[in-house]
Amino acid sequence: MQLIHGVAELRQALTGAPRTAFVPTMGNLHAGHIDLVRQARQAGGPVVVSIFVNPLQFGQGEDFERYPRTLDADCAQLEPAGTDIVFCPDVAEMYPEAQTFQVQPPLADELCGAFRPGHFQGVCTVVLKLFEIVRPKVAVFGKKDYQQLHLLKGMTRQFNLDIDIVEAETLRADDGLALSSRNGYLSPAERAEAPRLYRLLKACGADLCAGQRDYPAIEADAARQLAEHGWRVDYIAVRSQATLLAPGADETRLVILAAARLGNTRLIDNIELNVG
Amino acid sequence: MQLIHGVAELRQALTGAPRTAFVPTMGNLHAGHIDLVRQARQAGGPVVVSIFVNPLQFGQGEDFERYPRTLDADCAQLEPAGTDIVFCPDVAEMYPEAQTFQVQPPLADELCGAFRPGHFQGVCTVVLKLFEIVRPKVAVFGKKDYQQLHLLKGMTRQFNLDIDIVEAETLRADDGLALSSRNGYLSPAERAEAPRLYRLLKACGADLCAGQRDYPAIEADAARQLAEHGWRVDYIAVRSQATLLAPGADETRLVILAAARLGNTRLIDNIELNVG
Numbered sequence: 001m002q003l004i005h006g007v008a009e010l011r012q013a014l015t016g017a018p019r020t021a022f023v024p025t026m027g028n029l030h031a032g033h034i035d036l037v038r039q040a041r042q043a044g045g046p047v048v049v050s051i052f053v054n055p056l057q058f059g060q061g062e063d064f065e066r067y068p069r070t071l072d073a074d075c076a077q078l079e080p081a082g083t084d085i086v087f088c089p090d091v092a093e094m095y096p097e098a099q100t101f102q103v104q105p106p107l108a109d110e111l112c113g114a115f116r117p118g119h120f121q122g123v124c125t126v127v128l129k130l131f132e133i134v135r136p137k138v139a140v141f142g143k144k145d146y147q148q149l150h151l152l153k154g155m156t157r158q159f160n161l162d163i164d165i166v167e168a169e170t171l172r173a174d175d176g177l178a179l180s181s182r183n184g185y186l187s188p189a190e191r192a193e194a195p196r197l198y199r200l201l202k203a204c205g206a207d208l209c210a211g212q213r214d215y216p217a218i219e220a221d222a223a224r225q226l227a228e229h230g231w232r233v234d235y236i237a238v239r240s241q242a243t244l245l246a247p248g249a250d251e252t253r254l255v256i257l258a259a260a261r262l263g264n265t266r267l268i269d270n271i272e273l274n275v276g
Numbered sequence: 277m278q279l280i281h282g283v284a285e286l287r288q289a290l291t292g293a294p295r296t297a298f299v300p301t302m303g304n305l306h307a308g309h310i311d312l313v314r315q316a317r318q319a320g321g322p323v324v325v326s327i328f329v330n331p332l333q334f335g336q337g338e339d340f341e342r343y344p345r346t347l348d349a350d351c352a353q354l355e356p357a358g359t360d361i362v363f364c365p366d367v368a369e370m371y372p373e374a375q376t377f378q379v380q381p382p383l384a385d386e387l388c389g390a391f392r393p394g395h396f397q398g399v400c401t402v403v404l405k406l407f408e409i410v411r412p413k414v415a416v417f418g419k420k421d422y423q424q425l426h427l428l429k430g431m432t433r434q435f436n437l438d439i440d441i442v443e444a445e446t447l448r449a450d451d452g453l454a455l456s457s458r459n460g461y462l463s464p465a466e467r468a469e470a471p472r473l474y475r476l477l478k479a480c481g482a483d484l485c486a487g488q489r490d491y492p493a494i495e496a497d498a499a500r501q502l503a504e505h506g507w508r509v510d511y512i513a514v515r516s517q518a519t520l521l522a523p524g525a526d527e528t529r530l531v532i533l534a535a536a537r538l539g540n541t542r543l544i545d546n547i548e549l550n551v552g
Contacts, residue, residue, distance in 0.1 A: 101379060102379075103377060106376035158377040
C-alpha cells in the first residue's frame with residue numbers, strides 16, 4: 001500500500017490504470033468505511049482511498065478543528081482491506097489558492113443544507129476536485145450521508161462525469177446506531193441514548209407501511225419523542241427518494257431522514273421504505 | 277471528419293485516444309475559429325470541435341434565438357482545417373434534465389459579468405460538461421473573450437482538471453476589427469464605425485506605455501469618444517492581467533478591456549500591455 005500526499009505523485013502512480021475505484025473519506029475510519037473499500041475492490045482495478053478533512057465543508061463553530069486525525073490507525077485498517085493507495089493531501093495541496101470556483105448544488109436549503117450553510121457546496125467542490133485528481137471509474141459512498149449521496153449522484157450525472165457511483169448500505173452497531181466517526185464524541189450516557197434515533201425512524205417507517213400518510217404528524221411526533229429524551233432536533237422529514245423533496249401523493253419510494261444533537265454531537269440517520 | 281450528435285457516441289469514438297485537443301465553439305465559424313483548430317492540431321491527437329449554442333449562458337433579451345446556426349458552412353470550413361470530429365449535440369443531449377448543479381465562478385460582477393448576469397456561470401458550467409464528455413488533453417480558447425479565458429484557466433486550475441489551456445491571439449480584419457460571429461449583425465454603417473473600438477484601445481495603450489497612470493481618466497476619455505460616435509459603452513477598464521481587478525501600484529502586465537454596443541450589437545475587445 002502506497003501513502004501519497006501530492007496530486008502529481010498520485011497522477012503518476014495511477015498512469016494507465018484502467019478501472020480505478022475510489023473511496024473519499026475524512027479519515028477516523030470505522031467498519032463502515034472498510035465496507036466501502038470492500039465494495040471498491042469489486043471494480044477490479046486499483047483501490048484509492050482519500051483521507052482529507054475538508055475545511056470547505058465545515059461551517060463556523062462546527063468541528064473542523066477537533067475532527068479526529070488518526071492517519072496511522074486508518075492505514076492499519078486500510079492495508080489489510082486491500083487498499084492500493086491512500087491519498088492524504090494537506091490543505092495547501094488541495095487548496096494552493098483560495099477556492100473561488102465552487103460547485104453550486106441544488107437543495108441547499110433542504111434538510112442538512114438548512115442547518116449547515118455552505119456544507120454541500122463544500123462537499124461537491126472537494127469531491128469534484130478529488131474525482132479530477134483520481135479519475136476513477138467507480139466511486140463508493142455510504143447511504144448514511146443520504147443527502148450527500150443524492151447530491152453526488154446528481155453532480156456526476158449533470159456534469160457528465162464518466163463515473164459509476166456505488167451506493168453502500170449503512171453499517172450499524174448491534175443496538176442499531178449507525179456507524180459514524182462522530183460517535184466517538186459521545187459520552188457513555190449519550191452513547192446509550194443514541195440508538196433511539198434509529199428506533200424512532202423504524203417506528204415511523206412502520207407507521208408509513210401501515211398506511212399512515214399524515215407526514216407532518218409523523219414527523220412532529222417523532223421530534224417530540226426525541227426532545228423528551230434530551231435531543232435537540234434539527235429535522236425529521238419524510239421525503240421522496242427520487243427528489244428528496246416532499247413526496248407526491250402517489251409516491252411509494254420514500255426515505256425518512258433525521259438530524260439531531262445529543263450534547264455537542266450532531267447525529268444523522270435515515271431509512272428507505274417502499275410503501276407501494 | 278465525423279459528425280457526432282450524442283455523448284455516448286462521442287465517448288465511443290474517442291476511446292483510447294491519448295492526446296485529444298478540443299475547441300469548443302458556438303458555431304457560425306470565422307477565420308479566428310479555424311486558427312484555433314490549427315493550434316489544436318499541434319497537440320498531435322485527434323481534434324474535436326464542438327458546436328453548441330448554450331442556452332445557459334444567454335440572458336433574457338440576449339440573442340440566443342437569433343444566434344446564427346450555420347452547421348453546413350461550419351463543417352465546410354472545419355474539414356479542410358484538419359478537424360477529426362465535430363460534436364454538435366442538441367439542447368436535450370446536453371441538458372436532459374434541468375441543470376441544477378452549476379459552476380459558480382468568481383468575478384461575476386466584474387466587466388462583462390456585471391452586464392450579463394449568469395453569463396459566466398453558464399459558460400463555466402457548459403465548458404466543464406464538455407470537458408468531461410471530450411476529456412481532452414488540450415483545449416484552445418481565443419483571447420478575444422478575455423474574461424472567459426481567464427475564468428476557464430482558473431476553473432481548470434482550481435478544479436484540478438488535467439487539461440492544458442492554449443491561449444490563442446485575436447484575429448482581426450484588415451481595419452483592426454476583432455473577428456467575431458456577432459460582426460455579422462452589423463449594418464454597413466456600423467461595420468465602418470466598428471474598428472474605432474480597437475483604435476481607441478491602442479490609443480489608451482499608447483498613453484499607458486507613455487507613463488500615464490490615471491486609469492479612471494484614460495477610461496473616461498475613451499468612453500466619451502465612443503459615446504460621441506454613437507456607441508453605448510458598457511465599460512472600458514484597465515486591469516491586471518493576473519487578476520482582472522484594478523492593477524496594483526507597481527503592476528506592469530496590464531490589459532485594457534472594453535464592451536460597447538453599436539445599435540443592437542454588443543462588441544468586445546481588449547489589448548494586453550507590458551508597461552514595465
